[in-house]
Amino acid sequence: MTERWLVVGADERMKVLAKNLASEERTVFYKNKTSWDAELNATALEFHPDVVVLPIQPLQIDVQIVLGIQKAVMHVGKLSPEWEVILKEHMVYRYLQQEAFIWQNAALTAEAFLAYFYEHKRAVRHKRFIITGFGRVAKMTAHMLKNMQADVVILVRSVAQHCEALALGYESYLLDELPHIDGVALINTIPAQWLTPSMREQFAMPIYDLASAPGCVTDSVEHYILLAGLPGKYFSTDAAHLLKTAILDWGAEQCLKVNALD
Incomplete structure (x- = not known):
């Protein structure tokens, strides 16, 4: 089954990331946004993403309720207190906690x-x-x-x-x-x-x-x-590749951490 991915962010690296993530296994929708607004709610409700990728800086929330991502796996950078509350029941992976x-x-x-x-x-x-x-x-x-x-x-x-x-x-x-x-x-x-x-x-x-x-x-x-946000402004291709690697390789990194504790 093809996964549905929603990538959000105004940084150029996010646009390149969305393009690079697209494959036979993934249908990727990109929204150039600095805030989660009514338009994004409508997009998420229509698209029903399995995975959502948020930018490094937390999105401002311009709606009373964030809709359409209740069942989505989240890949995030920094989160505001508002986002922490919204995503408390979600599976959240924080790429800013990956040393690589x-x-x-x-x-x-x-x-x-x-x-x-x-x-x-x-x-x-x-x-x-x-x-x-x-x-x-x-x-x-x-x-x-x-x-x-x-x-x-x-x-x-x-x-x-x-x-x-x-x-x-x-x-x-x-x-x-x-x-x-x-x-x-x-x-x-x-x-x-x-x-x-x-x-x-x-x-x-x-x-x-x-x-x-x-x-x-x-x-x-x-x-x-x-x-x-200099990497996204000057080296969007390299920055997007780096972020893609961090997102897709989170499982391998977690395994390395578990094995190190054994």
Whole structure:
């Protein structure tokens, strides 16, 4: 029996994903949406999807009741509290909890930032970049910049991450002990609103935010650019392939986890 899949999202990768998922075993319907609205309710009620794929950022809910997905298996990124309640009885698979997907997506994000930077006619070699945070995206971005002979400074809130960055050969400081640092750009990867207007005065450089919305700023600041969803914007084919692999291989990854515990 042919499975019915519904793929939702405005990110270009979701459109490519829907196309790549289509096969003799799967009938795939794609909706370019940033919210679950009456039109999506109507589509789901007519299509009766067996599987629904939601984008990384949670969809806004513009209806009183989400209809047509009661029996669907859900593949999701981040979920809002509303979605958590709606899907509490569903079989839900969270691709953002798959380590392989997270690391590969971080690498695509880092490379996409370089594409964005080059697009604005700026060279990387021998330039100083300040990176806040030292999670996966920060590590991949720092690694790529360093390999291109850029000077990388790491600013973190965590003592453990500070020590890790130092051990890997980076110049590193704690945010609450911040010295004056010059550079061509500050790249934020901390998913929290930590950059107050007073702290902004310490960074006389453009700020590129790779963290998810709402970004790192607490108020409007100059020369601040939120660059969420870079993989889908610059490498939609690669990003879609990565997401397809994460969705279709969830069973194999679960088996690996179970076997590791035996």
